[in-house]
Amino acid sequence: xxxxxxxxxxxxxxxxxxxxxxxxxxxxxxSDSLYGCKIGEHEKTTTLKSVQEKYERGVALTAxxxxxxxxxxxxxxxxxxxxxxxxxAAMVVHGHDTTLPISVDEMLIHCRSxxxxxxxxxxxxxxxxxxYENDDAQLLKNAIRILKEGGMHAVKIEGGSRxxxxxxxxxxxxxxxxxxHIGLTPQSVSLLGGFRPxxxxxKAAVKLVEQAIELEGAGCFSIVLECLPxxxxxxxxxxxxxxxxxxxxGSNTSGQILVYHDLLGFMQHPHHAKVxxxxxxxxxQVGKVIQKAMTEFKNEVRNGEFPGTEFTPYxxxxxxxxxxIEMLGKAGFLDAVHRMKAYK
Ligand code: KIV
Numbered sequence: 001x002x003x004x005x006x007x008x009x010x011x012x013x014x015x016x017x018x019x020x021x022x023x024x025x026x027x028x029x030x031s032d033s034l035y036g037c038k039i040g041e042h043e044k045t046t047t048l049k050s051v052q053e054k055y056e057r058g059v060a061l062t063a064x065x066x067x068x069x070x071x072x073x074x075x076x077x078x079x080x081x082x083x084x085x086x087x088x089a090a091m092v093v094h095g096h097d098t099t100l101p102i103s104v105d106e107m108l109i110h111c112r113s114x115x116x117x118x119x120x121x122x123x124x125x126x127x128x129x130x131x132y133e134n135d136d137a138q139l140l141k142n143a144i145r146i147l148k149e150g151g152m153h154a155v156k157i158e159g160g161s162r163x164x165x166x167x168x169x170x171x172x173x174x175x176x177x178x179x180x181h182i183g184l185t186p187q188s189v190s191l192l193g194g195f196r197p198x199x200x201x202x203k204a205a206v207k208l209v210e211q212a213i214e215l216e217g218a219g220c221f222s223i224v225l226e227c228l229p230x231x232x233x234x235x236x237x238x239x240x241x242x243x244x245x246x247x248x249x250g251s252n253t254s255g256q257i258l259v260y261h262d263l264l265g266f267m268q269h270p271h272h273a274k275v276x277x278x279x280x281x282x283x284x285q286v287g288k289v290i291q292k293a294m295t296e297f298k299n300e301v302r303n304g305e306f307p308g309t310e311f312t313p314y315x316x317x318x319x320x321x322x323x324x325i326e327m328l329g330k331a332g333f334l335d336a337v338h339r340m341k342a343y344k
Pocket of ligand 1 (some may be wrong): 086226
C-alpha cells in the first residue's frame with residue numbers, strides 16, 4: 001500500500017516536473033529568476049538577460065534572419081545569439097521588391113516554422129508594415145499574436161518617431177520584449193524614396209542618437225542600426241545602455257546581423273543580385289551550388305544516368321516477379337511482359 005502510494009506520488013511528481021521542465025525550457029526569460037534554477041542546462045537558451053550580460057561583458061552579439069525550419073536550424077546550430085524572423089521574408093522568400101506586402105498571417109507561418117527549428121537562440125519576430133499603425137489595439141493584438149501564435153520571444157518594430165516610441169511603451173507595458181530598429185527602416189521606403197543609407201548630415205545623425213535614447217527609455221532591450229555611417233553607429237552605441245545590432249553600420253556596434261540569403265550568397269539570380277546590399281559579406285556561394293546541382297540533375301535525368309542501379313533500391317522477390325509476369329501475360333499486357341523480361 002505504502003509502495004503504491006509512493007509510486008503514485010512519484011509519478012505525480014514526475015508529471016509536475018515534466019510540465020515544469022516544459023515551461024522552463026520553452027520560456028526564455030523568466031525561469032531562472034522565478035524558479036531560482038541553477039545556471040546549467042538552460043544556459044543553452046539565449047534570454048534577454050543573457051543578451052544583456054554578453055553586452056555588458058563586451059562579447060559581440062550575433063544575429064541572423066531565418067524564415068523556415070531548415071534556415072532556423074542552421075542558424076541555431078551555429079549558436080547564433082538572436083534569430084530574427086524579418087519582414088525581409090517579403091523580398092528574399094516571397095520575391096517582392098520591398099518588405100511592404102507581407103501580412104501578419106504570412107509572418108506567423110514563418111515565425112512558427114522558425115520556432116520549431118531554433119531551440120536555443122532568442123527569437124524575434126518583425127511586426128509587419130500596415131499591422132500596427134492604426135491604433136494601439138491593433139498594435140497589441142498583432143504583437144501578442146507574434147508571441148502567442150508565432151512562438152517568438154520578442155518583437156521588432158521599425159522607426160524612432162514619437163508614435164513608434166509610444167508603440168514600444170505600449171508593448172513593453174503589456175509585457176512584450178521589443179527590439180527597436182532605426183536608420184534605414186525599409187518599411188518607410190515610400191517616405192525615404194528608396195533603400196538609402198541614413199544619417200548623412202549632422203542634423204540627421206543627432207536625431208538618430210535622440211531616437212535611440214528615447215527607444216531605450218521606452219523599454220527596448222536592443223536596437224538594430226541599419227545603413228549608417230560607422231561613426232554615427234558608434235555615437236549611438238556609446239549613448240545608450242542596451243546593445244546595438246548593426247547592419248551596414250560598421251563595427252562599432254554591440255553586435256551584427258545579416259540576412260540569411262545575403263550571408264549565404266543565395267542570390268545568383270539577376271533579380272536577387274540587384275538587391276544584395278553592398279555591405280553584405282557573402283560567406284558562401286550557396287546559389288551557385290544550388291544552380292549547379294539543379295543543372296546536373298536535369299542532365300542526368302535526360303541522359304538516363306539518374307537514378308541508375310545505385311538509387312533504385314526496391315526489388316520484387318524473384319518468385320513474385322515470375323507470378324507478376326504470368327499475371328501481366330494473362331491480362332494481355334504483352335508489352336509490359338516483354339519489358340519485364342528484358343531486364344534482370
Ligand atoms: O527584416 C529584416 O531582415 C531586418 C534586418 C535587415 C535587420 O529587419
